[in-house]
Amino acid sequence: MTRKTGLVVVIGAGIGGLSAAIRLAAAGRRVAVLEQGAQVGGKMSQVVQDGYRWDTGPSVITMRPVFEELFAAAGRRLEEYLTLEPVEPLTRYFFPDGTRLDATRDLARMAEQIAALDARDVEGYLDFLEYAARLHRITGPVFVYNQPPTWRTFLGVSPADMMRVDPWLTMDQAIRRRVHSPHLRQLLGRFATYVGASPFQAPATLSVIAHVELTGGVWYPRGGIYQIATALARLATELGVEIHTRTPVIRILVEHGRATGVVTADGRTLAAASVLANVDVTTVYTQLLSPEIAPARREALRRRQTSCSGYVLLLGVEGEHPQLAHHNIFFNRDYRREFADIFQRGAPPRDPTVYVAITSKRDPTHAPPGCENWFVLVNAPPLGPAFDWEQQGAAYRALVLDTLARYGLDIRPRIRSEVALTPADLQRLTGAWRGALYGISSNQALNAFRRPHNRCPDVRGLYFAGGTTHPGGGVPMVTLSGKVAAELLLRDEHG
Ligand SMILES: Cc1cc2nc3c(=O)[nH]c(=O)nc-3n(C[C@H](O)[C@H](O)[C@H](O)COP(=O)(O)OP(=O)(O)OC[C@H]3O[C@@H](n4cnc5c(N)ncnc54)[C@H](O)[C@@H]3O)c2cc1C
Structure with a gap:
């Protein structure tokens, strides 16, 4: 069998792995996806229990065109597989002083709410949106x-454009230059958390995320976010991809510097022309490659600061809460302290911002009649010595529920079903290094250049797709990551 027609083994059926598998199969490659878990989707997962259904990972889907393009690349239309509904309001924000704001794409409605906070900020908000759109135009490509x-592509950006993206400012500083209201500053800074970063450290360029959501909108796949994973698995299967669940890979075989196959936990060897790992890159270096391969890079990866993780409570709640929207944020008083807790203390925030998503508001079948399926998420540090979830998890759960109670949502006596997912569970279930949601940290300005490349620099024929490689984490980004990795693989075959 020649290399060009040989099997491509994809390790992991996360969204990046499925996206790459679809592209490769659409280009005529034979592809097998080996997934350690019982179901596809990786961090995009679901739990069904006691009459409730929850998405356990992503809840906010942006960048619809990225998904449309993936289906189109396989000669299909997204609408044949998924019904993506626009979500409005995008998010309902609650502040400790009783202020409430519905973020919306409707500019008139947004302006009205912002004027009530600080009349000067109507102009400031429009200026911020323009700035974020400019960032998207300049930095997106x-x-x-x-x-x-590479440094060369970076140098391709004109000096004028370079100065227009505020390269030396943090996100918080860029926001402060444009808006005055502390509420609006906190709301806009929150977009840093979409890549697991702190608005007080992350570069201003990450404000591009605000453009993607506030202008491009948020989409909900009818039936739940997990429909995206099942739709991609269906498309991959139709294209001839073989997906094997409950098949952990324990070693990537390398001969003369080239990936030649994989060994699975049950001792089987599968020969491959190329291997594409959808696993956290640090986990690949520490667990799947032989220790003799690139020890210096492995150590460097292990030492890198990672993005934050998350603490999730899936709650089946008796009663309905008309004051809540599909996506809700309950902010704290001191946002700066939240990120100092996470990134300096290495412990979950003492006064957390709490996010609650309730899909049963749209899909009543996700909870029994008269009940709701709450997905509660709090930012948390990656696993480290300062906090032990096994010992301290119960007390932290109580703190999160107390926070909601302070907002008038004392659901404690009405919890009918419950699952908790800690950063340790994320590490165990998906191979995420230290349970980090988005790989290496985006807190440093130059980290976009330090992100592991999609082509492994140490092993020929080994590629990476997923949230820890280019272009980064989040469902649309890992979908793009699969595209980039598949393109590199196909290009190398022909080169
Ligand atoms: C709580 C939470 C909230 C989030 N919220 C959002 C959100 O609102 N919006 C958004 O866009 N993104 C969100 N994300 C991020 C998003 O889910 C991820 O960036 C994305 O799903 C990661 O995809 P991936 O391709 O990197 O693969 P992963 O999801 O990391 O999947 C990797 C796969 O590889 C498998 N695997 C690992 N090791 C092996 C092995 N040795 N052998 C075989 N298989 C293996 C794993 O089991 C897993 O299925 C959230 C994530 C979490 C956890």
Whole structure:
């Protein structure tokens, strides 16, 4: 069998792995996806229990065109597989002083709410949206939509454009220059958390995420977010991809510097022309490659600061809460302290911002009649010595529920079903290094250049797709990551 027609083994059926598998199969490659878990989707997962259904990972889907393009690349239309409904309001924000704001794409409605906070901020908000759109235009082609950036691509950005993206400011500083209201500053800064970063450290360029959501909108796949995973698995299977669940890979075989196959936990060896790992890159280096391969890079990866993790409570709640929307945020008083707790103390926030998503508001079948399925998420540090979830998890759960009670949502006596997912569970279930949601930290300005490349620099024929490689984490980004990795693999075959 020649290399060109040989099997491509994809390790992991996360969204990045499925996206790559679809592209490769659409290009005529034979592809097998080996997934350690019982179901596909990786961090995009679901739990069904006691009459409730919850999505356990992503809850906010943006960048609809990225998904449309993936289906189109396989000669299909997204609408044949998924019904993506626009979500309005995008998010309902609650503040400790009783202020409430519905973020919306409707500019008139947004302006009215902002004017009630600080009349000067109506102009400031529009200016911020323009700035974020400019960031998208300038940085998108460099950092998001194409192959990994090099210093050369970066130098292709004109000096004028370079200055227009505020390269030396943090996100918080860029926001402060445009809006005055502390509420609006906190709301706009929150977009840093979409890549597991702190608005007080992350570069201003990450404000591009605000553009993607506030202008591009949020989408909900009818039936639940997990429909995206099942739709991609269906499309992959139709294209001839073999998906094997409950098949952990324990070693990537390398001969003369080239990946030649994989060994599975049950002792089988599968020969491959190329291997594409959808596993956290640090986990690949520490667990799947032989220790003799690139020890210096492995150590460097292990030492890198990672993005934050999350603490999740899936709650079946008796009663309905008309004051809540599909997506809700309950902010704290001191946002700066929240990120200092996470990134400096290495412990979950003492006064957390709490996010609650309730899909049963749209899909009543996700909870029994008169009940709701709450997905509660709090930012948490990656696993480290300062906090032990096994010992301290119960007390932290109580703190999160107390926080909601302070907002008038004392659901404690009405919890009918419950599942908790800690950063340790994320590490165990998906191979995420230290349970980090988005790989290496985006808190440093130059980290977009330090992100592991989609082509392994140490082993020929080994590629990476997923949230820890270019262009980064989040469902649309890992979908793009699968595209980038598949393109590199196909290009190398022909080269
Ligand atoms: C709580 C939470 C909330 C989030 N919220 C959002 C959100 O609102 N919006 C958004 O866009 N994104 C969100 N994300 C991030 C998003 O879910 C991820 O960035 C994305 O799903 C990661 O995809 P991936 O391709 O990196 O693969 P992963 O999901 O990391 O999947 C990797 C797969 O590889 C498998 N695997 C690992 N090791 C092996 C092995 N040795 N052998 C075989 N298989 C293996 C794993 O089991 C897993 O299925 C959230 C994530 C979490 C956890």
